[in-house]
Amino acid sequence: MWKVMNVNQIENEPSVKLFEGERALIITGLIGFLLSAGISIFIFFNDPIIAPEGNMRDAFSFNAAIGMFILSIAAILPLSRFGARKRKVVRWLFIFASIYSYTIETLQNFRGINPRFSREGTVVDIAAGMLFGVISLALVALTIVLMVHFLRMKQPHGRPFLIMGIRYAFLSVLAANSAGIWMIVLLDRLTGGAGNLIVLHGVGFHALQTLILPAWLLEKAQIHEKFKKILIHTGSIAWMLMVLVLGIQTALGQTVFEITILPIIALLFFLIWFGTVCVACRLLVKKRRKITVTAKVLE
Structure with missing residues (x-):
């Protein structure tokens, strides 16, 4: 003893641990790595370029990057001192934006369409790309909100x-x-x-x-x-x-x-x-x- x-x-x-209480964000981040793993298998057996605009290498790197980003957010969010309601809102905004991003990036590239700046897609594809841009800007805004919050946090910090x-x-x-x-x-x-x-x-x-x-x-x-x-x-x-x-x-x-x-x-x-x-x-x-x-x- x-x-x-x-x-x-x-x-x-x-006292405050990384990832504490962020199971949903952790799962969302892992989805990105699972998608990247599946895409890597596809690329191994097929040409990554899908006409006219698709590139599965872009989908591979994008999903892995978003997965890593969301896991990082899951790690630090418990340190934010947000109240339960505000933390829940932030969590689900990140989850919604990530799921849409995974979906549009993967499906559009599989279809041979540029998910962001398509010149070959239909009106629906262009609209989906525009929404992708809006969600990307929303992620930027949400990240800035977190940045400002962490910069303004006053001492004492549990983990300075x-x-x-x-x-x-x-x-x-x-x-x-x-x-x-x-x-x-x-x-x-x-x-x-x-x-x-x-x-x-x-x-x-x-x-x-x-x-x-x-x-x-x-x-x-x-x-x-x-x-x-x-x-x-x-x-x-x-x-x-x-x-x-x-x-x-x-x-x-x-x-x-x-x-x-x-x-x-x-x-x-x-x-x-x-x-x-x-x-x-x-x-x-x-x-x-x-x-x-x-x-x-x-x-």
Whole structure:
């Protein structure tokens, strides 16, 4: 019993847990991965291009991205301090928007129709694409509402380091939403000679995983709180600067995958972020070893 009490004191389990009470959102996120898995099997046996406009590779990546995004929302929503009613409204708005997005993206590509900017579809297809755009804008608005809410949350926070990572993540998502609106205005994902807005869009949204992960790791590490904050700020700012540089490269109409000055600078910022994640992982492993040693001593 003495051993258990000491180990629990070291662990300091947080009072609010990730994903707590968000079963419906978790299932919705997993649907995206199941759809992507099914599409990958289809692509393995068939040509991913379906005339005249369909591309199953787009459906594969889109469903996986939405699934990951919804799982990320499910993880952080319990930390929002929303009341039961407001949290329920937010939850079901995300679920409705996701289900429609899964459906229109998958079915239209299977039919050979561009789900967003069709030039070959019927009036119904065009209307469905317009509704897709409206729902995308609604998701942008809903994400901004969440961002503002997390930025305005007052201390004390139950999990302050995680909240810090979430705030940075939403700022990156704001940049991703800007790229999404840019695509809607252009009615295309390509800009200039080789710029691809979908890359900027995706990198910005992945901050919901890349910036929250090190914060989650660091809150468990046994180091000075000031050092934890420095690592979170350093990694998050590096990620934000990477997104900014990629945005400039895309705005210039150039691919972010060429070996020129801006992509190289973006890569350096990425390596800085990755370095903070490695440090966080090492600190967590060191803590786990210390717990194991403590437990053995107390046996």
